[in-house]
Amino acid sequence: MTLSTAFTEMFAVQHPIASAPMGGSAGGALAAAVSRGGGLGLVGGGLGDREWVAREAALAAATAGASWGIGFISWSVDLGTVELALEHQPVAVMFSFGDPSAFTARVRESGASLILQVTDLEEARRAVDLGADVIVAQGTESGGHGARQGRSTLPFVPLVADLAGPVPVLAAGGIGDGRGVAAALALGAAGALVGTRFQATAESLAAPVVTRALVDGHGQDTERGNLLDVARGSAWPAHYTARTLGHPYLDRWRGREAELAADADALRAYADGVASGELPPVPVWAGEGVDLIDDLPSASDLVPVLAEQAESALTHALRNR
Structure with a gap:
């Protein structure tokens, strides 16, 4: 065929x-x-x-x-x-x-x-x-x-x-x-x-840490939202959300996007975490089919x-x- x-x-x-x-x-x-x-x-x-x-x-x-x-x-x-x-x-x-x-x-x-x-x-x-x-x-x-x-x-x-x-x-x-x-x-x-x-x-x-996360990732661990765009100061329009794998800021601020956007200390902490290597520089974008990657x-x-x-x-x- x-x-x-x-x-x-x-x-x-x-x-x-x-x-x-x-x-x-x-x-x-x-x-x-x-x-x-x-x-x-x-x-x-x-x-x-x-x-x-x-x-x-x-x-x-x-x-x-x-x-x-x-x-x-x-x-x-x-x-x-x-x-x-x-x-x-x-x-x-x-x-x-x-x-x-x-x-x-x-x-x-x-x-x-x-x-x-x-x-x-x-x-x-x-x-x-x-x-x-x-x-x-x-x-x-x-x-x-x-x-x-x-x-x-x-x-x-x-x-x-x-x-x-x-x-x-x-x-x-x-x-x-x-x-x-x-x-x-x-x-x-x-x-x-x-x-x-x-x-x-x-x-x-x-980056290798991203591709490794994709190989190890599972679809049920992905979620769609704009919290990480808020955290990293991205200009993405709010009606376009993103599906990613897990991230420390998702667990910390999930459902509190407006509060995060207004918290200058939290936003500064995110930038400092990226600069120090504690946080990844970009989220790990991943679709629900990620389980099929090995x-x-x-x-x-x-x-x-x-x-x-x-x-x-x-x-x-x-x-x-």
């Missing part, structure tokens, strides 16, 4: 798998490895640091040997940074979290495909209206930031697929192995956007493994109808 979909045809990739553009960990090496493995690797443009974007986009362009792209956070990036990324000729540019309309025309002019991630049906309708070439339907099982009042992946993806019509949809959120990719296809998606699983790979820029392979090897698992799962399902 060959998993050929509208997504694989659009980007001339072998497998219906893309890596999420995770800020801080999805650099050029990871994106290139995913692309060499037959998927679509996406550099994580994060909050739009121009030096970082230029360096990692150049690395992906030089080493991917195939289609690669880049993703940005809509509320924090500026047009100049997007222009800088386009100089390296990505085949796709993805925008998440916020209104991407200031960038869509320029991306379209460049010839790159426009990928828009959505967290609810209102955002999905907006993505269709903006002419997205691909829509990513992100369920709340996902690691990192997502919608506070979003929907879980299983019911959300079919709704977005129906709404999107001919526009290919990628499922995201809680997909940790090939069975999740198979499920995405069964739900009407043209592929899967995978985050946490690719964060735990040899090419990820995540190794740190090369991303270029992981992509075909996920595809093979997906094919096996679909074949098994058909045999047992």
